[in-house]
Amino acid sequence: MRISWLATAIAVAMLALAGCSSDSTTATPAPAEAFELDASWIYLGPSDVPHELKIDDGSMAFTDVGGNWASNWAIKSYDNEHHQFRLAFTSGTGAYLPVGESESATYELSGTLLTIQLTPGVASYPALQGAGTCTGAADGMPIAGCKLYIKKN
C-alpha cells in the first residue's frame, strides 16, 4: 500500500517536471562547453617530425615548424568527458600529416602534457595506449598513431 502511494507520488512529480520541461522549450539552450584542448601545442614525439598543433574555434592545424607542410582540419565533434574528438580534412600543403579524409581520436590530458591517439576514419574511437609516453610498455617502441604534445606557453 505504501509502495503504491510512493509510486503515485513519483509519477505525479515526473509529470510535473515534464510540464516544467515543456515550458522551458523556448529558453535559450545552454552554450556548448568549450573544447578543453583549445590551445597551441608543441610536438614532443615519438616518431613524427617536430610540428605545432593549434586547436581553436572548431579547427585543428598541424604545422611543420620548418614550414614545409601544414594540414587543416575541422573538428566535427568533441567530448571533454570521454576525451574523444573527430576531424574532417579541410586543406593541406606539402607532405602533411596526418593523412586521410577523416580521423577519430582519443586523448589524455595530464597537466600540460597531451597524448593523442589517432586513427583514420570514423568507424570507432581508438584505444589509448601509452598515455604520457606514446611508447609500448613492453618494448619501448613508438606506438603508431600516437602523438605527444606539451602546451605552448
Next chain:
Amino acid sequence: MGGSAPVGSGGSGPASSGGMSSSSGGTSSSGGTSSAAGGKSGGGAGSGAGGMSSGTCQKGQIKPAEVVIMGESFYAIAPQYIQNRIQDDARKAGSLGANETYRNVAVSGQNMNYIATTEWTAATQGNASVKFVIMDGGGIDCLSGSSCPTCGSTFKTLLGKMATAGVQDVIYTRYPEPGAPPGSNASLKSCLDATMPTMQTTCEGSTMPRCHFVDLRPVWKDGDTTDGLHPTTSGGEHVGDLLWSEMVKGCFAQ
C-alpha cells in the same frame, strides 16, 4: 668495437678528473670544447669536426650496447640527430662499427623522476650492462611547471643506482637556451636557470660514476632549432660534435 681508456691510466675514464669535467661546455660554434679537465684529449677535443679519435685511448673497453642515452624528446624525437651525429663521428674514428649503434632509452615528454626510474630500469633490463651514459633531465619538469625542486635529489639517487650497476662515466647535458631564437622562451629559460645549477652541483659531486656536466648553450646557434626545443640537423651536428669531443677527451667508448 667501442670503449677505451687512457693508456697507462690503469683504468677507464679521465686520468685526472676524479669526477669533474668541462662544466663550461663548448666555446665555439664549431662544437669544440673548452675544459681539459676530462683528461687526455688525444687531439680530438676542440676540433669540432667530429670523427677524430684519441690515439692514446684503449680501444674496445666498452661495447656499443653499454653506451646508453637517457632523457626526453631532446634525445628521443625522430630523427635522432644528436645520436646519429655522435655515431657518425664514432664511425669515422673507427670506434663504432658500420652497423653498430648506441642504446637510446630516452622517451619523449618524461620528467626527471621517470628518467631516473623507468628509463633506468629499461636501460638495465635483463641485467644489461651499462658503462657510459649520456643524458639530460629536468626540462619537462620545467615545461610542466615553474620549477623542479626535486630534480637534484632525483638525479643524485639515479647516480647512486648507476654506481651500483657499474656505470663508469656519465655526461649530463645542460639544455641549450630555449626558444627560437635561442633564449626567447623566457619562462622556460627562467626555470632552467634556476634548476640547472643544482644539476651541475649534483653531477660534479659524483665520483662514482664520474659525472661530467656539459653545457650545450655555447654551441647552440640560430637555426639549431625551429620549435625552440628540439634540434634541427645543424643542432644535432653541433651538439653531437661537442659530445663526441668530450668522449674523445675522456676516452669514453673509444
